[in-house]
Amino acid sequence: xxxxxxxxxxxxxxxxxxxxxxxxxxxxxxxxxxxxxxxxxxxxxxxxxxxxxxxxxxxxxxxxxxxxxxxxxxxxxxxxxxxxxxxxxxxxxxxxxxxxxxxxxxxxxxxxxxxxxxxxxxxxxxxxxxxxxxxxxxxxxxxxxxxxxxxxxxxxxxxxxxxxxxxxxxxxxxxxxxxxxxxxxxxxxxxxxxxxxxxxxxxxxxxxxxxxxxxxxxxxxxxxxxxxxxxxxxxxxxxxxxxxxxxxxxxxxxxxxxxxxxxxxxxxxxxxxxxxxxxxxxxxxxxxxxxxxxxxxxxxxxxxxxxxxxxxxxxxxxxxxxxxxxxxxxxxxxxxxxxxxxxxxxxxxxxxxxxxxxxxxxxxxxxxxxxxxxxxxxxxxxxxxxxxxxxxxxxxxxxxxxxxxxxxxxxx
Numbered sequence: 001x002x003x004x005x006x007x008x009x010x011x012x013x014x015x016x017x018x019x020x021x022x023x024x025x026x027x028x029x030x031x032x033x034x035x036x037x038x039x040x041x042x043x044x045x046x047x048x049x050x051x052x053x054x055x056x057x058x059x060x061x062x063x064x065x066x067x068x069x070x071x072x073x074x075x076x077x078x079x080x081x082x083x084x085x086x087x088x089x090x091x092x093x094x095x096x097x098x099x100x101x102x103x104x105x106x107x108x109x110x111x112x113x114x115x116x117x118x119x120x121x122x123x124x125x126x127x128x129x130x131x132x133x134x135x136x137x138x139x140x141x142x143x144x145x146x147x148x149x150x151x152x153x154x155x156x157x158x159x160x161x162x163x164x165x166x167x168x169x170x171x172x173x174x175x176x177x178x179x180x181x182x183x184x185x186x187x188x189x190x191x192x193x194x195x196x197x198x199x200x201x202x203x204x205x206x207x208x209x210x211x212x213x214x215x216x217x218x219x220x221x222x223x224x225x226x227x228x229x230x231x232x233x234x235x236x237x238x239x240x241x242x243x244x245x246x247x248x249x250x251x252x253x254x255x256x257x258x259x260x261x262x263x264x265x266x267x268x269x270x271x272x273x274x275x276x277x278x279x280x281x282x283x284x285x286x287x288x289x290x291x292x293x294x295x296x297x298x299x300x301x302x303x304x305x306x307x308x309x310x311x312x313x314x315x316x317x318x319x320x321x322x323x324x325x326x327x328x329x330x331x332x333x334x335x336x337x338x339x340x341x342x343x344x345x346x347x348x349x350x351x352x353x354x355x356x357x358x359x360x361x362x363x364x365x366x367x368x369x370x371x372x373x374x375x376x377x378x379x380x381x382x383x384x385x386x387x388x389x390x391x392x393x394x395x396x397x398x399x400x401x402x403x404x405x406x407x408x409x410x411x412x
Contacts, residue, residue: 008033008036008037008038008178008181008182008185009036009037009038009191009192009232009233009234009249010037010229010232010248010249011037011038011039011088011089011185012038012039012041012086012087012088012089013033013038013039013040013041013087013088013089013090013091013181014040014041014042014043014083014086014087014089014090014091014115014121015029015030015033015040015041015042015043015091015092015093016042016043016044016045016090016091016092016093016095016099016112016115016116017042017043017044017045017048017052017057017092017093017094018045018047018048018092018094018095018096018098018099018112019045019046019047019048019049019050019051019096019098020047020048020051020094020096020128020129021051021128022093022094022128022170022171023048023051023052023094024051024052025093025094025171025174026042026052026057026093026094027052027056027057027060028174029093029174029177030042030057030060030061031060032174032175032178033178033181034060034061036178036181036182037192037234038181039249040060040061040063041061041063041066041083041086041087042054042057042058042061042063042065042066043065043066043067043083043111043112043115044057044065044066044067044112045067045099045110045111045112046067046068046110047096047098049067054067066080066083066111067111068110068111080111080114080115080118081118083115084115084116084118084119084121085119087115087119087121088121088122088185089121089122089123089124089181089184089185090115090116090119090121090122090123090124091124091125091126091177091181092112092116092123092124092125092126093125093126093128093154093171093177094126094127094128094129094171095125095126095127095128096127096128096129097127097129097133097134097136097139099112099113099125100125100127100139100142100143100146101138101139101142103116103125103142103146103151104141104142104143104145104146122150122152122184123150123151123152124151124152124153124154124180124181124184125146125151125152125153125154126153126154126155126156126171126172126177127143127153127155127156127169127171128155128156128169128170128171129156129169130165130169131165131166131167131168131169132165132167133169134156134167134168134169135167135168152180152184154172154176154177154180155170155171155172155176155177156168156169156170156171156172157170157171157172157173157176158170188230188231188232188233189231189232189400189401189404189405189408190228190231190232190233190274190400190404190407191231191232191233192232192233192234193232193233193234193273193274193407194233194234194236194271194272194273194274195228195233195234195235195236195272195273195274195275195276196235196236196237196238196265196268196269196272196274196275196276196322197221197224197225197228197235197236197237197238197276197278198221198238198239198261198265198276198277198278198279198281198311199218199220199221199222199224199225199237199238199239199240199242199278199279200216200217200218200221200239200240200241200242200244200279200280201213201214201215201216201218201240201241201242201279201280201282202240202255202256202257202258202260202261202279202280202281202282202308203240203241203256203257203282204257204258204282204284204285204286204289204308205257205285205286205289206286206289206290206294206303207289207290207291207292207293207294208290208291208292208293209293210293210294212282212284212285212286212305213241213282214280214282215280216240216279216280216329217242217244218239218240218242218244218279219244219372219392220278220327220374220392220395220396221237221239221276221278221279222237222239222242222244222247223392223393223395223396224276224278224396224399224400225237225247225250226247226393226396227393227396227397227399227400228276228400229247229248229249229250230397230400231400231404233274235247235249235250235251236250236251236253236268236272237250237251237252237253238252238253238255238261238264238265238279239252239253239254239255239279240255240256240261240279240280240281241254241256257282257285258281258282258285258308258309258311259285259308259309261279261281261311262308262309262311262314265311265315266314269315269318269322270318272322273322273323273407274322274323274324274325274403274407275312275315275321275322275323275324275325276325276403277311277312277315277324277325277326277327278327280329281308281311282308283307283308284305284306284307284308285305285306285308286303286304286305286306287303287304287305287306288304310345312324312326312345312347313344313345316345316346316347317346323348323349323403323406323407323410323411324345324347324348324349325347325348325349325350325351325403326341326342326345326347326349326350326351327350327351327352327353328341328350328351328352328353329352329353330352330353330354331354334352334353334354334377335352335377335379337352338350338352338377338379339379342379342380342381348380348381348406348410349378349379349380349403349406350378350379350380351376351377351378351399352376352377352378352379353374353375353376353377354375372391372392373389373390373391373392374389374390374392374395375387375388375389375390375395376395376399378399378402380406385402387399387402
């Protein structure tokens with residue numbers, strides 16, 4: 001298995017840069033936070049722009065840099081309240097004595113302190129200043145007050161300073177800042193694990209306007225993608241034709257047919273740790289799709305169907321296969337079919353759901369295709385679990401927790 005820990009994967013970090021000589025180090029910090037998997041937006045105090053230009057940070061982060069509270073252009077892109085909500089962490093580096101005082105007194109007269117005041121995210125400061133300023137009683141009192149209100153303080157380090165003095169006040173080294181940020185987040189159960197998920201139906205063309213398809217909405221697969229991302233996984237989502245929004249932080253590939261899905265999966269499967277086959281891939285396709293629309297006549301029309309490749313079986317049969325979770329959508333004999341599939345395809349796990357519509361009792365919510373609800377019966381080589389009927393997102397979270405546990409047992 002190829003698990004690689006991308007420690008800040010899926011995390012949104014707002015970096016606040018203040019006006020001190022250490023501001024130039026913040027450029028490297030942006031790059032390194034991105035390497036660790038984080039998405040970065042930068043806010044600069046007016047003083048910081050005297051040391052390094054907003055353009056530098058804009059180029060590195062790929063987003064407009066916010067420098068003042070009443071900057072209409074930047075506010076249009078993402079206003080300060082939205083920025084405050086967007087951030088999982090607000091990291092102020094370097095944090096000057098002035099900005100620490102501002103923060104401690106709860107002022108909101110410039111952008112960075114206003115964002116901190118409006119945010120319920122984690123906040124961390126990395127102080128950098130002359131050692132005499134750092135040791136000053138007022139600075140120490142301000143820092144203690146911030147710590148009391150839950151602000152984390154990274155550093156400062158000791159060493160020679162820009163002014164030629166030696167003592168505490170240097171900005172903490174970039175590596176240590178990255179480690180400190182990582183430790184603020186309790187990592188997910190699948191942190192940095194690469195997961196490929198297939199979702200939705202496939203459409204197999206009969207002619208340019210008609211196809212053979214199925215009723216899969218893709219909701220379950222997309223919910224599983226979101227649940228995996230919540231647990232820190234690096235998710236590739238390969239989907240048939242669906243009307244669903246791409247889960248944030250996922251890499252999405254759209255396909256129409258089973259052959260295209262097969263191709264997309266095989267292109268990238270060697271990189272993956274886990275493969276979850278939620279898609280309802282058509283078992284058959286018309287052998288010869290016609291180039292022109294078939295005209296209606298009174299005669300019977302017969303179409304020859306040919307089997308599609310079995311993507312899941314092929315993946316499970318690879319030399320060093322990823323951990324495989326298959327889905328069995330059945331209308332009867334759920335357990336028998338599921339166990340047969342688990343064994344025949346050599347899967348690690350299978351999740352079975354009954355997709356028969358309950359036509360007798362209209363009061364019961366449907367489960368399965370095109371329903372908001374689902375229930376799953378999950379089997380593995382020496383055990384099983386029943387996940388009771390609930391909304392697909394809740395169900396996906398339960399399934400991912402179960403999968404993470406089994407994956408862990410196999411890989412450790």
